[in-house]
Amino acid sequence: MCGLVSPSRSWSEDVIPPAPLEERHKAVSLADAAVRALQNNLDISISRHTKESRLTDIVVEQAKFDPTVSVNGQYLRTVDPLNRPVFGATGFQLNRITKLDQRNHVLSVDAATKPLDGGTVDVSYRPARNSVNQDLAEGFLFNPAWTGGLTLTFNQPLLKNAGISINPTFIKAAQKQCGRRTAHFRDRVLTVIASVEQNYWELVFARENVKVAQAALKAAEELLANNRAKPRQESCLSSMCSRPRPPSLPEWNRS
Known part of the structure; x- marks a missing residue:
């Protein structure tokens, strides 16, 4: 006859108890x-x-x-038909359409700073180059023509935000x-x-x-x-002392 095992018992037998955690000790200084x-x-x-x-x-x-520096460049080209003669280039003849090709190159370099006294100092340099097409270049004295400008600007407030201490x-x-x-x-x-x-x-x-x-x-x-060991020793000693001694033999039996 086969016996049936209850589910709770069979399941409990399959459960593995967790292993005890090992204590970890690590020396740490202050x-x-x-x-x-x-x-x-x-x-x-x-x-x-x-x-x-x-x-x-x-x-x-x-x-x-802190001082700041900025550099800007500009290129401009303009092409227009001539409606009047150009001295030294077209003469007095305008039988055909002649174009005027102008090219302008502009470069701007600006440096500015703000001192502790509240003022501003600005230095700007602006060179430029202007040129026209070669078929009309004879009518211009300078082709290309170079121009430049240097500007120094200094602003100092007298009342508001004036002074190194402010x-x-x-x-x-x-x-x-x-x-x-x-x-x-x-x-x-x-x-x-x-x-x-x-x-x-x-x-x-x-x-x-x-x-x-x-x-x-x-x-x-x-x-x-x-x-706990002392009472045992004392009981043993008392039991040994309380034992009866054997009777002594007469004198004639000893011989």
Whole structure:
């Protein structure tokens, strides 16, 4: 006769109990613990990025006084039919359509800066080249013709934004904000380091306390074992002392 095994029992026999987790011990120094705490602390990361953004604000405010250079080029070509004679080129004959091909090349170089006193200095150089087609070139004295112009402009406000002590105000404000964020970042770092150091030594104290407690437990177990063994020894001695002695033989039996 075959017996049926209940499903719950068969399923329970197939279940493999989980293996016990092995304890992992790794020696970590106080410096390593502090470095790991600083690397994985979210407040430290936020404070670091905030401090870097304040440094960027200083660069942005200082960039307002940086010099700038711009270069622009222009090319213009115009072709028109002549409706009047050109001296030295067409004479007085206009029997056919003659075109006037003009080409203009212009280059502009501009450099500007803003000093700390609030003024502006601008230097601009603008060379140009003008030419016409070769069949009419004899009617022009210079072909191509070159022209150029140099301009220096200086503007200085007398009341508003005038003076070296006024214009760097935003730079100084950005530096103050950066210093405040740097101090806040340093405070957060020192707080985390102090907390890690305190927890580290508390852990060391707890582990040493466990060792002391284990040693005390071992000593107590040994003392308990000794105390339990003493009554047995005393009972054995008392039983040996309470045994009756055998009767002594008479003198004549001894011989």
